[in-house]
Every structure is written in C-alpha cells, then in structure tokens.
Amino acid sequence: MERRFDPRLYQIGALTLLLLYGLTALDFDTTFFRAAFVIGAAIGAQWLCSRIWSVRFDPRSAAISGLSLALLLRANSILLLLAAAAIAVSSKFVIRWHGKHIFNPTNFAIVAVMIATPRVWVSPGQWGNVAFFGFLIVCLGGLVVNRASRSDVTYAFMAAWAAVLIGRSLWLVEPMTIPLHRMENGALLLFTFFMISDPKTTPDSRAGRILFAILVASGAWYVQFKMFHTNGILWSLAACSLLVPLIDVLLPGNKYEWGRAVSRLRGLVVCDNSATTRPRDLATLAGGIS
Amino acid sequence: MIRKYFMLAFLIAANGHAFCGFYVAKGDAKIFNHASQVALVRDGDRTVMTMANDFRGEPRDFAVVIPVPTTITREQIHIADKALIDHLDAYSSPRLVEYFDYDPCRMVAFDAQRMPAAAMSKMQVANEERARSLGVTIEARYTVGEYDILILSASQSNGLETWLRENGYTIPPGASSVLGSYIRQNMKFFVAKVNLTEQTKLGYNYLRPIQVAYESPKFMLPVRLGTVNAAGAQELFVYALTRKGRVEATNYRTIKLPSDVDVPLYVRDDFTPFYKALFSEQVRKENMSTLFTEYAWDMNWCDPCAAEPLSRDELRKLGVFWVHDTNGGAADVFLTRLHVRYDREHFPEDLVFQETGDRQNFQARYVLHHPWNGSSDCEAARNYKQSLRDRQEREARNLSSLTGWSVEDVRRKMHLASNDTSGEKKWWQTIWQ
Numbered sequence: 001m002e003r004r005f006d007p008r009l010y011q012i013g014a015l016t017l018l019l020l021y022g023l024t025a026l027d028f029d030t031t032f033f034r035a036a037f038v039i040g041a042a043i044g045a046q047w048l049c050s051r052i053w054s055v056r057f058d059p060r061s062a063a064i065s066g067l068s069l070a071l072l073l074r075a076n077s078i079l080l081l082l083a084a085a086a087i088a089v090s091s092k093f094v095i096r097w098h099g100k101h102i103f104n105p106t107n108f109a110i111v112a113v114m115i116a117t118p119r120v121w122v123s124p125g126q127w128g129n130v131a132f133f134g135f136l137i138v139c140l141g142g143l144v145v146n147r148a149s150r151s152d153v154t155y156a157f158m159a160a161w162a163a164v165l166i167g168r169s170l171w172l173v174e175p176m177t178i179p180l181h182r183m184e185n186g187a188l189l190l191f192t193f194f195m196i197s198d199p200k201t202t203p204d205s206r207a208g209r210i211l212f213a214i215l216v217a218s219g220a221w222y223v224q225f226k227m228f229h230t231n232g233i234l235w236s237l238a239a240c241s242l243l244v245p246l247i248d249v250l251l252p253g254n255k256y257e258w259g260r261a262v263s264r265l266r267g268l269v270v271c272d273n274s275a276t277t278r279p280r281d282l283a284t285l286a287g288g289i290s
Numbered sequence: 291m292i293r294k295y296f297m298l299a300f301l302i303a304a305n306g307h308a309f310c311g312f313y314v315a316k317g318d319a320k321i322f323n324h325a326s327q328v329a330l331v332r333d334g335d336r337t338v339m340t341m342a343n344d345f346r347g348e349p350r351d352f353a354v355v356i357p358v359p360t361t362i363t364r365e366q367i368h369i370a371d372k373a374l375i376d377h378l379d380a381y382s383s384p385r386l387v388e389y390f391d392y393d394p395c396r397m398v399a400f401d402a403q404r405m406p407a408a409a410m411s412k413m414q415v416a417n418e419e420r421a422r423s424l425g426v427t428i429e430a431r432y433t434v435g436e437y438d439i440l441i442l443s444a445s446q447s448n449g450l451e452t453w454l455r456e457n458g459y460t461i462p463p464g465a466s467s468v469l470g471s472y473i474r475q476n477m478k479f480f481v482a483k484v485n486l487t488e489q490t491k492l493g494y495n496y497l498r499p500i501q502v503a504y505e506s507p508k509f510m511l512p513v514r515l516g517t518v519n520a521a522g523a524q525e526l527f528v529y530a531l532t533r534k535g536r537v538e539a540t541n542y543r544t545i546k547l548p549s550d551v552d553v554p555l556y557v558r559d560d561f562t563p564f565y566k567a568l569f570s571e572q573v574r575k576e577n578m579s580t581l582f583t584e585y586a587w588d589m590n591w592c593d594p595c596a597a598e599p600l601s602r603d604e605l606r607k608l609g610v611f612w613v614h615d616t617n618g619g620a621a622d623v624f625l626t627r628l629h630v631r632y633d634r635e636h637f638p639e640d641l642v643f644q645e646t647g648d649r650q651n652f653q654a655r656y657v658l659h660h661p662w663n664g665s666s667d668c669e670a671a672r673n674y675k676q677s678l679r680d681r682q683e684r685e686a687r688n689l690s691s692l693t694g695w696s697v698e699d700v701r702r703k704m705h706l707a708s709n710d711t712s713g714e715k716k717w718w719q720t721i722w723q
Contacts, residue, residue, distance in 0.1 A: 027543075029648070074646070074648070076647065076649060076650055118647050120647055121644070121648065123544075123646070125540050125544060126543060126544075128543040128579060129542075129579070172470075173447075173467050173470045174467075175467075175638065178638050181541070181639055182541070227507060228506075228508045229507070230540045230644045
C-alpha cells in the first residue's frame with residue numbers, strides 16, 4: 001500500500017515555524033517554556049482523554065491544538081493556559097453532534113476561557129503586517145489546506161471577509177490601504193488557513209460550507225465593526241459553529257468520513273485540528289456517546 | 291508670520307501654515323517634536339480622555355478638531371490641570387538607575403535620573419443657517435475655561451470642510467475624504483479654540499489640557515486626520531489608566547522598549563539625546579510600524595520611582611471614576627504608557643486598543659555601574675579590574691546597538707582604547723592559565 005505523508009505533520013511543521021518566528025522575531029508576549037508547556041499540556045490531555053474514552057492515543061491533533069493555543073492565547077497564569085489546553089482537547093470528546101465535533105477545539109478553548117476570566121487575552125496585533133510574513137504564512141497554510149481538502153471554506157471565507165473589509169472602506173470613502181492593512185494580518189491568515197478550514201466542524205455540503213464562511217465573515221463584521229469588540233473572527237466562528245447542525249439539515253451533504261477521505265486521497269490520512277482517532281475508533285466513540 | 295498649532299488627532303489654526311511643534315517642558319529640554327500626550331481612562335464603555343499640549347504659539351492660533359464617537363454635553367467637558375499630565379509623564383518615564391560597585395576585596399541602587407517624555411480668537415461664531423445649508427449642524431456650543439467649544443455633526447464632508455474654512459480653520463488638502471469617513475461612522479466633531487477674554491480673565495499663560503468623558507464601545511484614537519498634512523512623522527504618548535491590566539493596540543504591533551540594559555556612565559549626562567536616539571533607532575529597526583510600551587505598572591507603587599505614584603485625588607481629576615477618596619486600600623489602577631511615532635504611510639488606520647489581562651509590571655530602565663576605584667590589592671581586586679574592561683566594552687556595544695551611534699564614538703567618549711575592541715582575552719593569554 002502506498003504510504004503518503006500525513007498532512008498533520010505539515011500543519012505541525014508550519015505552526016512550529018510560525019511560533020518560532022513569533023517568539024524570536026516578533027517579540028510575542030510569551031516564552032519558549034510557556035509554549036512548550038501548552039503543547040505538552042494538550043498532548044497530556046489527549047492521552048488522558050484517550051484512556052477515559054478508550055480510543056487509540058494519537059498526539060498529532062493535540063499538538064496542533066497546543067501549537068495554536070501557544071500562538072494565540074496569552075495569560076499571566078500558566079494554570080489558565082493549562083485549563084485552555086485541557087478544554088480544547090476534551091471538547092473534541094465531549095461536545096459532539098452526530099459524530100461530528102461542534103467546535104474547532106482551539107477556537108472553543110479560547111472563547112471559553114475568555115468568557116470565564118478577564119485574565120486571558122488574544123493579541124491580534126502581535127503579528128504586525130509585514131508583507132513577507134503574510135506571504136510566507138499563506139504559502140504554508142495553503143499547502144496544508146490543499147492537502148487536507150475542504151479548502152472551499154477557506155477560499156469562501158477569504159472572499160467574504162475581503163468583501164466585508166473592502167466594502168466597508170468603500171462605503172466610508174477610506175483609502176484601500178486601510179482594508180489591505182487589515183488583511184495583511186498574521187492572526188487573520190492563521191484563522192483562515194488553520195482554524196476555519198477544520199473539516200470536522202464545517203458543514204457537509206459545499207453550499208453549506210460557503211454559507212458557513214459567509215456567516216462567519218458577517219458575524220465577524222458585526223462583532224468588530226458594530227460592537228467594536230476585538231477578535232471578531234474568533235467569536236463569530238464559535239457562534240456560527242452552533243449553526244452547523246442546522247446547515248447540515250438544510251443543505252445536506254456527504255458526511256466527512258475518514259474512510260472516504262482516505263480512499264479519495266489514495267491512502268492519505270486526512271485530518272484536522274480536531275482529528276482524534278482513526279475511523280474505527282471514531283465510530284466507537286460516536287456510538288458510545290450517542 | 292509662521293503660525294503654530296498643536297496637533298493631536300487634527301488640530302488646525304485659523305489661517306497659516308501647518309506646523310506641529312511640541313517640546314518637553316521639564317527644564318525646557320527639547321525632546322520630541324510633533325508630539326501629543328493623551329491620557330485615556332477606560333473601564334467598560336466609559337472613557338475619559340485628557341489631551342495635553344505644550345503649544346507655544348499665539349493662543350489665538352490654537353485650534354483643535356477631534357472626531358468623537360458621541361455628542362458631548364457641557365457636563366462631559368472639563369479643563370484639567372497640566373500638572374496631572376506632567377506627573378503621569380514623570381511617573382512613567384524611561385529611567386536611568388545607577389549602581390556602585392563594591393570594593394571587591396570586601397550594592398546600592400539609586401534612582402539617578404528620569405526622563406520627562408514629552409513634555410509637548412476667539413472663534414468666530416458661524417452663522418447657523420449657513421452651517422445648515424452646508425449640512426453642518428452645530429449640536430452644542432460651550433465656553434469651558436479658556437476654550438470655546440463646538441460640537442458639530444455633518445452630513446457631508448465637503449460641507450464640513452467649507453464650514454471650517456469659512457470659520458477661519460485651515461483645512462489641509464486631503465482632509466475632506468478623511469472627514470467624510472468619520473461622518474459616515476456617525477462621529478461628531480469636537481472643535482475647540484481659545485477664548486482670549488476668558489484666558490485673560492483666568493490668568494493662565496499656557497493652555498490647559500481639555501478633558502472629555504464619553505460612553506462608547508469604541509476604544510480608539512483617531513490619528514488619521516493628524517497625518518493628512520503633517521510635515522513628517524508625529525509623536526504620540528498614550529497613558530492608559532485601566533482596571534484589569536495592560537493596554538495594547540489591536541491593529542498594530544505593540545512591543546516593549548528594550549530595557550534593563552547596561553550603558554556607559556556618560557549616559558548620565560546625556561540622557562536626553564540617549565532617549566531620543568534610542569527611540570529613533572527602535573522605530574527604525576521596526577520600520578516605524580509598531581507602538582512601544584514604555585511603562586506598564588500597577589499605580590500603587592513603583593521601583594525605582596521616577597516620581598511618586600499619583601494620589602487618589604490626582605487620579606480622580608484625571609477621570610479615574612472608579613476610585614473614590616473614601617475607598618480604603620489600594621487604588622485599582624493599572625497604567626500603560628505607549629509611545630508611537632507615526633505617519634500616514636505606516637499607520638493608515640486609526641489606533642484601536644484593547645485592555646488585556648496582563649498585569650506584569652514593565653519599565654524602560656537603563657543601568658549605570660560605577661566602577662570601584664579603591665586601592666585594595668587582592669586576588670579578587672585583580673580579577674575585578676580584569677573584568678571591568680570587558681564590562682565597559684559590553685556597555686559600549688549595548689549603547690551603540692540601542693541608539694545606532696557608532697561604537698567608535700561611544701568608546702571615544704568612554705575613553706576606551708579602540709584598538710582593543712573585542713574586550714576578549716588574546717588567545718595567548720589563556721594558554722598557560
């Protein structure tokens with residue numbers, strides 16, 4: 001049987017590079033130790049949950065969640081980071097609907113701890129807007145998305161969000177440097193290529209996914225430009241994820257299943273931030289919970 | 291005659307040519323030109339903004355136009371004492387500390403010096419009908435302290451621009467479209483000029499800071515208007531007083547100014563040029579695209595203190611509405627001092643802020659070490675003298691790296707021999723040790 005490279009390894013590599021770049025060149029407000037701690041905590045939580053739910057332990061998805069948290073979430077207290085890692089991983093096991101995760105684990109953990117305590121924060125400005133960096137992250141993210149499938153949601157979100165930003169600036173008669181500056185943001189690219197692209201938490205049909213992307217962009221517009229609240233895209237993704245079961249009913253499609261994905265991609269184990277188990281394990285898990 | 295105006299978000303004078311001059315007040319040391327100082331007290335949706343300036347021109351030439359998110363009533367405007375901002379500046383300034391080496395054969399830190407940072411016509415009443423015909427509504431008209439204040443709303447930027455021009459304001463080319471974007475966001479315009487009669491009556495020979503309290507979810511500073519006609523970059527100091535923790539920009543990077551660096555002793559007498567050069571060099575290194583945190587500290591204490599923390603009374607006067615004189619215990623105030631140099635090219639959009647949960651203290655602090663000059667002779671003293679040369683070389687390199695000054699010039703000022711540049715032992719010095 002032909003063996004192909006697991007795309008999660010691409011994702012882990014890309015996120016690791018970004019984290020190293022952020023820590024060394026961008027003065028991220030965290031440390032190597034804290035980043036390692038969060039990643040370790042996520043993997044530890046995955047191990048524990050695997051034991052509790054009796055599924056095979058696979059650290060890769062948890063590593064992706066840990067890396068994403070290390071890139072995005074900040075707190076003075078290391079215990080809050082530990083809690084976020086535990087929430088991210090355990091949400092994959094606990095919050096499910098018809099065998100699908102409801103929330104992207106990292107997104108859910110960030111939103112949950114931000115609601116629970118004012119002592120955590122996300123710094124969307126930490127990336128700056130260096131064009132080279134944006135280009136780099138797009139290339140890396142694009143690579144991951146193209147290999148992971150369901151890239152339509154990423155492209156749809158990019159188009160919808162660009163339409164929101166450019167449309168708003170046209171309405172306000174602002175120069176185009178303003179929407180461009182907002183788009184040249186590492187946090188946005190990370191979200192677009194590594195978070196919203198999660199195949200297990202997006203609708204099953206292509207039409208549903210495009211609708212989902214438009215809803216997320218619209219929600220982000222509302223949070224950012226009507227409520228004037230920071231991190232509109234993160235809040236919006238979490239809120240819109242709750243609509244995914246409804247979208248799946250209205251616009252049904254083929255459920256994302258490991259077996260089909262594997263056959264379509266000739267043995268490639270397609271995965272995402274939320275991938276926790278192999279096909280047989282997943283079925284067992286879904287059956288056990290339902 | 292060159293007329294001078296102080297520019298915050300958008301400050302313009304009646305007629306004349308734009309100039310944004312702003313000098314440090316303390317000791318008349320001229321530190322940063324084109325600078326503004328703004329204190330932002332923020333909790334929830336409530337904001338109290340204090341805008342200070344050190345405008346040195348003719349008072350009748352002073353004018354300010356600031357986009358504000360809501361209509362402002364008379365009770366929401368206050369004129370503050372300039373000493374409040376000076377105290378905030380002094381408390382949060384980058385500082386130099388010095389240590390004296392002990393006799394190595396047998397430490398005390400002093401706060402050596404602090405750097406004050408940016409110590410930085412009556413308006414013709416417009417015919418209201420004319421204003422209306424231009425789509426400009428004078429929402430309110432107040433005289434507060436030495437200022438005549440108008441709150442304007444407008445339906446179109448051209449009308450507002452025309453109205454401002456007809457009323458003696460100099461509107462730079464390109465301002466109209468910027469005004470237009472604020473109009474579409476339903477923002478109002480806070481317009482202030484000096485009332486010379488009131489100023490004479492009050493007896494102030496300088497312009498006091500204007501304070502505005504308002505409630506809006508927008509936590510931002512409109513800087514776009516200020517960049518329209520600016521000759522070069524502008525300097526802005528933001529003192530954010532919050533409850534939860536540090537404040538940072540959400541649409542630009544916010545990084546800490548390099549701190550806790552050992553620098554040569556002569557910086558003690560050259561701290562003003564040092565701070566200026568250091569900031570300019572950091573701006574250059576970051577391609578003028580970041581804000582710098584210069585201070586982030588719980589207002590209840592400091593270590594070392596460049597100035598005493600602000601009293602409860604001062605905090606109240608600055609608008610810290612959650613602190614009461616009767617409160618016991620510590621004042622729940624966290625101060626963030628941000629410093630940014632900006633222009634239109636690098637800062638295309640207004641500054642948007644968020645309050646984080648970060649309560650870690652930070653200060654921009656530079657360290658002097660006075661060598662021990664005693665005559666004791668022992669093994670430790672000999673080792674000390676050996677290491678001193680290395681330390682001084684490190685200090686020279688630190689200073690050069692921080693400020694962009696030539697390391698040769700620094701060595702010359704330190705009276706270090708330049709031919710021994712590495713500060714490392716020669717290879718043969720280590721063979722037989």
